[in-house]
Amino acid sequence: xxxxxxxxxxxxxxxxTNIFSLAFMSIAALLIxxxxxxxxxxxxxxxxxxxxxxxxxxxxxxxxxxxLYFLPIFYELLHHKRIKMRGFGLILxxxxxVISCFSGPLNSPVILITNLLLxxxxxHRNWKVAPxxxxxxRIKVSFKNIDKxxxxxxxxxxxxxxxxxxxxxxxxxxxxxxxxxxxxxLLLPKGILKTFTSISYIIFIVxxxxxxxxxxxxxxxxxxxxxxxxxxxxxxxxxxxxxxLLPLGGYRPYRPFVLRYDTMIPITVFSIITICYTSLFILxxxxxxxxxTYLKKLYPSVFFLILLFFLIRNNTYIYNECEKKSLYILxxxxxxxxxLAHNCFVISCGEIKVPKESKNxxxxxxxxNITDKPKLYYNLPKNE
Numbered sequence: 001x002x003x004x005x006x007x008x009x010x011x012x013x014x015x016x017t018n019i020f021s022l023a024f025m026s027i028a029a030l031l032i033x034x035x036x037x038x039x040x041x042x043x044x045x046x047x048x049x050x051x052x053x054x055x056x057x058x059x060x061x062x063x064x065x066x067x068l069y070f071l072p073i074f075y076e077l078l079h080h081k082r083i084k085m086r087g088f089g090l091i092l093x094x095x096x097x098v099i100s101c102f103s104g105p106l107n108s109p110v111i112l113i114t115n116l117l118l119x120x121x122x123x124h125r126n127w128k129v130a131p132x133x134x135x136x137x138r139i140k141v142s143f144k145n146i147d148k149x150x151x152x153x154x155x156x157x158x159x160x161x162x163x164x165x166x167x168x169x170x171x172x173x174x175x176x177x178x179x180x181x182x183x184x185x186l187l188l189p190k191g192i193l194k195t196f197t198s199i200s201y202i203i204f205i206v207x208x209x210x211x212x213x214x215x216x217x218x219x220x221x222x223x224x225x226x227x228x229x230x231x232x233x234x235x236x237x238x239x240x241x242x243x244x245l246l247p248l249g250g251y252r253p254y255r256p257f258v259l260r261y262d263t264m265i266p267i268t269v270f271s272i273i274t275i276c277y278t279s280l281f282i283l284x285x286x287x288x289x290x291x292x293t294y295l296k297k298l299y300p301s302v303f304f305l306i307l308l309f310f311l312i313r314n315n316t317y318i319y320n321e322c323e324k325k326s327l328y329i330l331x332x333x334x335x336x337x338x339x340l341a342h343n344c345f346v347i348s349c350g351e352i353k354v355p356k357e358s359k360n361x362x363x364x365x366x367x368x369n370i371t372d373k374p375k376l377y378y379n380l381p382k383n384e
Contacts, residue, residue: 001060002035002049008067009269013277015079027280033310034272036200042313045200046268047261051319059265062104066111067269069096069157073118078227078277093153101160105249108168110266111161113241115154117234122146168249177253184247184258191259192243203306204271208232211278214295219285228278235274239267254349279303330377331370338377351379 010027011017018024036043043051048063050056072083083089100107126142195201212232219225246258255263283303286296322344330338330346337355340346347361355376366374 001056001064002037004064005048005060005067006031006035008064008071009273009276012067012071012074012078012273013280015075015081027276030276030279030307031272033307033314036310036314038314038317042200042310044261045195045198046204046264048265048268050262055262058104059106059262062100062107063265063269065096065099065103066107069093069100070114072153078231094156097157097160101157101164105168106263106266108161108164109242109245109249111157112165113238113245115158115161117237117241118150118154119146121230121234122150171250174250174252177251179251181247184251187256188243188247188258191255191257194257195259195261195264200310203309204275207275207279207303207306208235208271211275211282214282214299215278218295219281222285224281228274228281231274231277235267235270238270242266326377327365327370330365330375331372333375336375338375339380340377342380342382344379346377352377354378 006028007019009031010019010024013031014024014027016024034046035049036045036047037049037051049060075081075083100111123142123146126145127138130138130141130145132138196205212228215225215228220229243259246263251258261268283300286293286299289296322341323346326340326344326346329340340352343351345351346358347364348358352358352361355378358377359374362371362374362376365371
Protein backbone atom coordinates (compact mmCIF):
# COMPACT_ATOMS: atom_id res chain seq x y z
CA UNK A 1 0.00 0.00 0.00
CA UNK A 2 2.79 2.40 0.93
CA UNK A 3 4.68 1.72 -2.31
CA UNK A 4 1.54 2.27 -4.43
CA UNK A 5 0.65 5.53 -2.67
CA UNK A 6 4.26 6.70 -3.00
CA UNK A 7 4.33 5.94 -6.75
CA UNK A 8 0.97 7.62 -7.33
CA UNK A 9 2.07 10.77 -5.49
CA UNK A 10 5.26 10.93 -7.58
CA UNK A 11 3.19 10.60 -10.78
CA UNK A 12 0.79 13.34 -9.60
CA UNK A 13 3.58 15.72 -8.56
CA UNK A 14 5.95 15.14 -11.49
CA UNK A 15 3.57 14.26 -14.31
CA UNK A 16 5.98 11.46 -15.24
CA THR A 17 5.37 7.70 -15.29
CA ASN A 18 8.83 6.26 -15.99
CA ILE A 19 9.58 4.79 -12.56
CA PHE A 20 13.18 3.98 -13.55
CA SER A 21 14.11 7.53 -14.51
CA LEU A 22 16.41 9.52 -12.24
CA ALA A 23 13.85 12.33 -11.92
CA PHE A 24 11.12 9.91 -10.81
CA MET A 25 13.34 8.20 -8.24
CA SER A 26 14.61 11.55 -6.94
CA ILE A 27 11.07 12.78 -6.25
CA ALA A 28 10.23 9.44 -4.60
CA ALA A 29 13.26 9.94 -2.33
CA LEU A 30 11.94 13.39 -1.36
CA LEU A 31 8.53 11.91 -0.50
CA ILE A 32 9.66 8.90 1.54
CA UNK A 33 10.38 10.89 4.77
CA UNK A 34 6.74 12.05 4.84
CA UNK A 35 5.58 8.42 5.20
CA UNK A 36 5.72 8.06 8.97
CA UNK A 37 4.95 4.40 9.65
CA UNK A 38 7.20 3.29 12.51
CA UNK A 39 7.82 6.47 14.48
CA UNK A 40 6.39 6.47 17.97
CA UNK A 41 5.11 10.06 17.76
CA UNK A 42 5.05 11.44 14.21
CA UNK A 43 3.21 8.37 12.87
CA UNK A 44 0.32 9.41 15.14
CA UNK A 45 0.37 12.89 13.61
CA UNK A 46 0.71 12.41 9.82
CA UNK A 47 0.67 8.61 9.45
CA UNK A 48 -0.73 7.39 6.13
CA UNK A 49 0.01 3.72 6.85
CA UNK A 50 -1.51 2.69 10.17
CA UNK A 51 0.20 0.23 12.51
CA UNK A 52 -3.09 -1.68 12.53
CA UNK A 53 -3.51 -3.88 9.45
CA UNK A 54 -7.31 -3.56 9.47
CA UNK A 55 -7.05 0.24 9.64
CA UNK A 56 -4.86 0.18 6.52
CA UNK A 57 -7.80 -1.45 4.72
CA UNK A 58 -10.07 1.37 5.98
CA UNK A 59 -7.80 4.28 5.04
CA UNK A 60 -4.64 3.54 3.01
CA UNK A 61 -6.18 1.07 0.51
CA UNK A 62 -9.24 3.22 -0.36
CA UNK A 63 -6.87 6.17 -0.79
CA UNK A 64 -5.07 4.28 -3.58
CA UNK A 65 -8.26 3.87 -5.62
CA UNK A 66 -9.23 7.49 -4.98
CA UNK A 67 -5.86 8.75 -6.26
CA LEU A 68 -6.10 6.41 -9.27
CA TYR A 69 -9.52 7.79 -10.18
CA PHE A 70 -8.51 11.45 -9.88
CA LEU A 71 -5.15 10.94 -11.62
CA PRO A 72 -6.40 12.32 -14.99
CA ILE A 73 -7.66 15.48 -13.22
CA PHE A 74 -4.30 16.03 -11.54
CA TYR A 75 -2.55 15.45 -14.86
CA GLU A 76 -4.69 18.00 -16.68
CA LEU A 77 -4.76 20.74 -14.04
CA LEU A 78 -1.16 20.49 -12.78
CA HIS A 79 0.66 19.46 -15.98
CA HIS A 80 -1.68 20.39 -18.86
CA LYS A 81 -1.64 16.77 -20.02
CA ARG A 82 -4.81 15.03 -21.11
CA ILE A 83 -5.28 11.31 -20.48
CA LYS A 84 -7.56 9.78 -23.12
CA MET A 85 -10.25 7.74 -21.37
CA ARG A 86 -11.33 5.08 -23.84
CA GLY A 87 -12.17 1.38 -23.76
CA PHE A 88 -10.09 -0.29 -21.08
CA GLY A 89 -9.39 3.07 -19.42
CA LEU A 90 -13.14 3.72 -18.99
CA ILE A 91 -13.65 0.25 -17.51
CA LEU A 92 -10.80 0.80 -15.04
CA UNK A 93 -12.13 4.26 -14.17
CA UNK A 94 -15.59 2.79 -13.47
CA UNK A 95 -14.07 0.12 -11.21
CA UNK A 96 -11.99 2.72 -9.34
CA UNK A 97 -15.10 4.91 -8.90
CA VAL A 98 -17.19 2.11 -7.37
CA ILE A 99 -14.39 0.92 -5.06
CA SER A 100 -13.59 4.51 -4.02
CA CYS A 101 -17.19 5.27 -3.05
CA PHE A 102 -17.90 2.04 -1.18
CA SER A 103 -14.66 1.50 0.73
CA GLY A 104 -13.29 3.49 3.60
CA PRO A 105 -15.16 6.02 5.75
CA LEU A 106 -13.50 9.13 4.25
CA ASN A 107 -13.71 8.64 0.49
CA SER A 108 -17.31 9.67 -0.13
CA PRO A 109 -17.11 13.07 1.64
CA VAL A 110 -13.70 13.69 0.02
CA ILE A 111 -15.18 12.96 -3.42
CA LEU A 112 -18.17 15.25 -2.82
CA ILE A 113 -16.06 18.17 -1.60
CA THR A 114 -13.42 17.71 -4.32
CA ASN A 115 -16.00 17.51 -7.11
CA LEU A 116 -17.86 20.55 -5.79
CA LEU A 117 -14.65 22.60 -5.80
CA LEU A 118 -13.67 21.33 -9.24
CA UNK A 119 -17.05 22.28 -10.71
CA UNK A 120 -16.82 25.72 -9.08
CA UNK A 121 -13.31 26.16 -10.47
CA UNK A 122 -14.37 25.15 -14.00
CA UNK A 123 -17.46 27.38 -13.78
CA HIS A 124 -15.41 30.36 -12.55
CA ARG A 125 -12.84 29.84 -15.32
CA ASN A 126 -15.60 29.99 -17.93
CA TRP A 127 -17.37 32.87 -16.15
CA LYS A 128 -14.30 35.08 -16.55
CA VAL A 129 -14.25 34.67 -20.34
CA ALA A 130 -18.02 34.47 -20.93
CA PRO A 131 -19.62 37.39 -22.85
CA UNK A 132 -20.95 40.00 -20.44
CA UNK A 133 -24.66 39.86 -21.23
CA UNK A 134 -27.53 39.10 -18.89
CA UNK A 135 -26.62 37.50 -15.55
CA UNK A 136 -28.59 34.27 -16.13
CA UNK A 137 -27.34 33.88 -19.69
CA ARG A 138 -23.78 34.20 -18.45
CA ILE A 139 -24.45 31.45 -15.91
CA LYS A 140 -25.90 29.22 -18.63
CA VAL A 141 -22.93 29.82 -20.95
CA SER A 142 -20.44 29.17 -18.12
CA PHE A 143 -22.01 25.78 -17.34
CA LYS A 144 -22.40 24.93 -21.03
CA ASN A 145 -18.73 25.62 -21.77
CA ILE A 146 -17.53 23.11 -19.17
CA ASP A 147 -16.03 20.28 -21.21
CA LYS A 148 -18.39 17.29 -21.40
CA UNK A 149 -15.50 15.08 -20.33
CA UNK A 150 -15.61 16.67 -16.87
CA UNK A 151 -19.35 16.04 -16.54
CA UNK A 152 -18.85 12.39 -17.53
CA UNK A 153 -15.88 12.10 -15.19
CA UNK A 154 -17.31 13.82 -12.11
CA UNK A 155 -21.10 13.39 -12.12
CA UNK A 156 -21.37 9.55 -11.95
CA UNK A 157 -18.90 9.28 -9.07
CA UNK A 158 -20.71 12.16 -7.32
CA UNK A 159 -23.99 10.23 -7.47
CA UNK A 160 -22.28 7.08 -6.19
CA UNK A 161 -20.70 9.08 -3.34
CA UNK A 162 -24.09 10.57 -2.41
CA UNK A 163 -25.62 7.08 -2.31
CA UNK A 164 -22.71 5.79 -0.23
CA UNK A 165 -23.15 8.71 2.18
CA UNK A 166 -26.87 7.90 2.42
CA UNK A 167 -26.07 4.27 3.25
CA UNK A 168 -23.67 5.52 5.91
CA UNK A 169 -26.57 7.07 7.83
CA UNK A 170 -27.71 3.52 8.71
CA UNK A 171 -24.46 2.64 10.49
CA UNK A 172 -25.13 2.33 14.22
CA UNK A 173 -21.58 1.63 15.42
CA UNK A 174 -20.97 2.98 18.92
CA UNK A 175 -24.65 3.94 19.12
CA UNK A 176 -24.48 3.80 22.93
CA UNK A 177 -21.58 6.31 22.95
CA UNK A 178 -23.08 8.89 20.58
CA UNK A 179 -23.33 12.53 21.67
CA UNK A 180 -25.25 15.44 20.18
CA UNK A 181 -24.06 17.29 17.10
CA UNK A 182 -23.65 20.46 19.17
CA UNK A 183 -21.30 18.64 21.55
CA UNK A 184 -19.33 17.27 18.60
CA UNK A 185 -18.80 20.76 17.22
CA LEU A 186 -17.72 21.94 20.66
CA LEU A 187 -15.10 19.17 20.72
CA LEU A 188 -13.85 20.01 17.23
CA PRO A 189 -11.75 23.11 18.21
CA LYS A 190 -9.80 20.93 20.67
CA GLY A 191 -9.09 18.44 17.88
CA ILE A 192 -8.02 21.26 15.53
CA LEU A 193 -5.70 22.74 18.17
CA LYS A 194 -4.22 19.34 19.06
CA THR A 195 -3.64 18.43 15.40
CA PHE A 196 -2.28 21.69 14.04
CA THR A 197 0.03 22.31 17.01
CA SER A 198 1.76 18.94 16.54
CA ILE A 199 5.38 19.20 15.38
CA SER A 200 4.55 17.58 12.02
CA TYR A 201 1.81 20.04 11.12
CA ILE A 202 3.76 23.03 12.43
CA ILE A 203 6.51 22.06 9.95
CA PHE A 204 3.90 21.52 7.22
CA ILE A 205 2.36 24.95 7.83
CA VAL A 206 5.76 26.69 7.91
CA UNK A 207 6.74 24.98 4.64
CA UNK A 208 3.42 25.82 3.00
CA UNK A 209 3.56 29.49 4.01
CA UNK A 210 7.26 29.87 3.12
CA UNK A 211 6.79 28.24 -0.28
CA UNK A 212 3.75 30.37 -1.05
CA UNK A 213 5.54 33.62 -0.15
CA UNK A 214 8.54 32.70 -2.30
CA UNK A 215 6.33 31.79 -5.28
CA UNK A 216 4.05 34.81 -4.89
CA UNK A 217 6.73 37.48 -4.48
CA UNK A 218 9.46 36.00 -6.70
CA UNK A 219 7.81 33.98 -9.46
CA UNK A 220 4.15 35.08 -9.53
CA UNK A 221 4.18 35.80 -13.31
CA UNK A 222 5.26 32.25 -14.16
CA UNK A 223 2.52 30.02 -15.60
CA UNK A 224 3.28 27.16 -13.20
CA UNK A 225 3.27 29.62 -10.28
CA UNK A 226 -0.34 30.45 -11.15
CA UNK A 227 -1.21 26.74 -10.97
CA UNK A 228 0.51 26.60 -7.56
CA UNK A 229 -1.62 29.48 -6.28
CA UNK A 230 -4.71 27.58 -7.48
CA UNK A 231 -3.47 24.45 -5.68
CA UNK A 232 -3.11 26.45 -2.46
CA UNK A 233 -6.64 27.82 -2.77
CA UNK A 234 -7.96 24.31 -3.27
CA UNK A 235 -6.04 23.01 -0.22
CA UNK A 236 -7.32 25.81 2.04
CA UNK A 237 -10.99 25.63 0.98
CA UNK A 238 -11.00 21.81 0.91
CA UNK A 239 -9.46 21.63 4.41
CA UNK A 240 -11.98 24.08 5.86
CA UNK A 241 -15.01 22.30 4.38
CA UNK A 242 -13.70 18.85 5.25
CA UNK A 243 -13.02 19.72 8.91
CA UNK A 244 -16.37 21.47 9.31
CA LEU A 245 -18.22 18.42 7.96
CA LEU A 246 -16.35 15.82 10.04
CA PRO A 247 -18.69 15.97 13.09
CA LEU A 248 -21.55 14.81 10.85
CA GLY A 249 -19.83 11.40 10.77
CA GLY A 250 -20.66 10.85 14.43
CA TYR A 251 -18.62 10.23 17.57
CA ARG A 252 -15.99 7.54 18.07
CA PRO A 253 -14.53 6.93 21.55
CA TYR A 254 -11.07 6.33 20.08
CA ARG A 255 -11.28 9.78 18.42
CA PRO A 256 -12.44 11.85 21.39
CA PHE A 257 -11.83 15.19 19.63
CA VAL A 258 -13.22 14.17 16.18
CA LEU A 259 -10.01 15.15 14.37
CA ARG A 260 -7.08 12.73 14.46
CA TYR A 261 -4.23 11.57 12.23
CA ASP A 262 -6.47 9.05 10.43
CA THR A 263 -9.34 11.45 9.71
CA MET A 264 -6.68 13.99 8.65
CA ILE A 265 -5.27 11.73 5.90
CA PRO A 266 -6.97 13.59 2.98
CA ILE A 267 -5.59 16.94 4.20
CA THR A 268 -2.19 15.36 4.90
CA VAL A 269 -2.02 13.94 1.35
CA PHE A 270 -3.05 17.23 -0.29
CA SER A 271 -0.53 19.06 1.92
CA ILE A 272 2.29 16.72 0.87
CA ILE A 273 1.34 17.14 -2.82
CA THR A 274 1.26 20.94 -2.47
CA ILE A 275 4.55 21.12 -0.54
CA CYS A 276 6.48 18.85 -2.90
CA TYR A 277 4.98 20.28 -6.12
CA THR A 278 5.84 23.81 -4.98
CA SER A 279 9.27 22.92 -3.56
CA LEU A 280 10.30 21.21 -6.80
CA PHE A 281 9.23 24.29 -8.75
CA ILE A 282 11.27 26.58 -6.44
CA LEU A 283 14.35 24.32 -6.56
CA UNK A 284 14.13 24.20 -10.35
CA UNK A 285 13.88 27.99 -10.57
CA UNK A 286 16.78 28.52 -8.16
CA UNK A 287 18.93 26.08 -10.11
CA UNK A 288 18.52 28.07 -13.35
CA UNK A 289 19.42 31.39 -11.69
CA UNK A 290 22.94 32.58 -12.39
CA UNK A 291 23.34 34.74 -9.30
CA UNK A 292 24.26 32.98 -6.04
CA THR A 293 21.57 34.55 -3.89
CA TYR A 294 21.00 34.03 -0.18
CA LEU A 295 17.80 32.10 -1.00
CA LYS A 296 19.61 29.85 -3.49
CA LYS A 297 21.96 28.64 -0.75
CA LEU A 298 19.52 28.61 2.17
CA TYR A 299 16.35 27.01 0.70
CA PRO A 300 17.82 23.62 -0.41
CA SER A 301 19.68 23.28 2.91
CA VAL A 302 16.60 23.96 5.07
CA PHE A 303 14.40 21.68 2.94
CA PHE A 304 16.99 18.88 3.21
CA LEU A 305 17.20 19.30 7.02
CA ILE A 306 13.41 19.06 7.30
CA LEU A 307 13.39 15.83 5.29
CA LEU A 308 16.24 14.51 7.43
CA PHE A 309 14.26 15.32 10.60
CA PHE A 310 11.24 13.31 9.37
CA LEU A 311 13.49 10.47 8.25
CA ILE A 312 15.28 10.21 11.61
CA ARG A 313 12.06 10.41 13.63
CA ASN A 314 10.59 7.46 11.73
CA ASN A 315 12.56 5.10 13.96
CA THR A 316 11.45 1.52 14.53
CA TYR A 317 9.18 1.16 17.53
CA ILE A 318 7.78 -2.21 18.65
CA TYR A 319 4.11 -1.90 19.55
CA ASN A 320 2.98 -5.46 20.12
CA GLU A 321 5.32 -6.98 22.73
CA CYS A 322 2.67 -6.78 25.45
CA GLU A 323 0.03 -8.41 23.25
CA LYS A 324 2.42 -11.23 22.27
CA LYS A 325 3.13 -11.96 25.94
CA SER A 326 -0.59 -11.97 26.72
CA LEU A 327 -1.29 -14.40 23.88
CA TYR A 328 1.42 -16.70 25.25
CA ILE A 329 -0.11 -16.55 28.75
CA LEU A 330 -3.57 -17.41 27.35
CA UNK A 331 -2.16 -20.31 25.35
CA UNK A 332 -0.45 -21.82 28.42
CA UNK A 333 -2.91 -21.21 31.24
CA UNK A 334 -5.36 -23.88 32.43
CA UNK A 335 -7.71 -21.27 33.96
CA UNK A 336 -11.04 -20.44 32.34
CA UNK A 337 -10.66 -16.76 33.26
CA UNK A 338 -7.28 -15.02 33.02
CA UNK A 339 -6.22 -11.61 34.31
CA LEU A 340 -3.99 -9.69 31.90
CA ALA A 341 -1.88 -6.58 32.45
CA HIS A 342 -3.52 -3.18 32.50
CA ASN A 343 -3.56 -1.30 29.18
CA CYS A 344 -2.52 -4.46 27.30
CA PHE A 345 -5.15 -5.16 24.67
CA VAL A 346 -5.63 -8.55 23.01
CA ILE A 347 -7.71 -8.39 19.79
CA SER A 348 -9.88 -5.61 21.23
CA CYS A 349 -9.18 -1.92 20.58
CA GLY A 350 -9.61 -1.06 24.25
CA GLU A 351 -9.50 -2.32 27.80
CA ILE A 352 -11.68 -5.30 28.76
CA LYS A 353 -13.01 -4.62 32.25
CA VAL A 354 -15.16 -7.72 32.83
CA PRO A 355 -14.50 -11.28 31.55
CA LYS A 356 -17.81 -11.65 29.71
CA GLU A 357 -16.77 -8.86 27.29
CA SER A 358 -14.05 -11.18 25.97
CA LYS A 359 -16.40 -14.07 25.09
CA ASN A 360 -16.27 -13.59 21.30
CA UNK A 361 -12.53 -12.88 21.38
CA UNK A 362 -11.94 -16.05 23.41
CA UNK A 363 -13.84 -18.11 20.85
CA UNK A 364 -11.81 -16.53 18.06
CA UNK A 365 -8.52 -17.40 19.80
CA UNK A 366 -9.76 -20.98 20.13
CA UNK A 367 -10.75 -21.02 16.43
CA UNK A 368 -7.20 -19.90 15.55
CA ASN A 369 -5.74 -22.73 17.71
CA ILE A 370 -4.01 -20.25 20.02
CA THR A 371 -5.89 -21.73 23.00
CA ASP A 372 -7.02 -25.32 23.58
CA LYS A 373 -10.52 -24.18 24.57
CA PRO A 374 -12.53 -20.93 24.63
CA LYS A 375 -11.22 -18.80 27.51
CA LEU A 376 -12.30 -15.55 29.07
CA TYR A 377 -9.92 -12.78 30.10
CA TYR A 378 -9.90 -9.21 31.37
CA ASN A 379 -7.45 -6.37 32.05
CA LEU A 380 -6.42 -5.64 35.60
CA PRO A 381 -7.17 -2.19 37.01
CA LYS A 382 -4.42 0.42 36.74
CA ASN A 383 -2.93 -0.08 40.21
CA GLU A 384 -2.87 -3.87 40.22
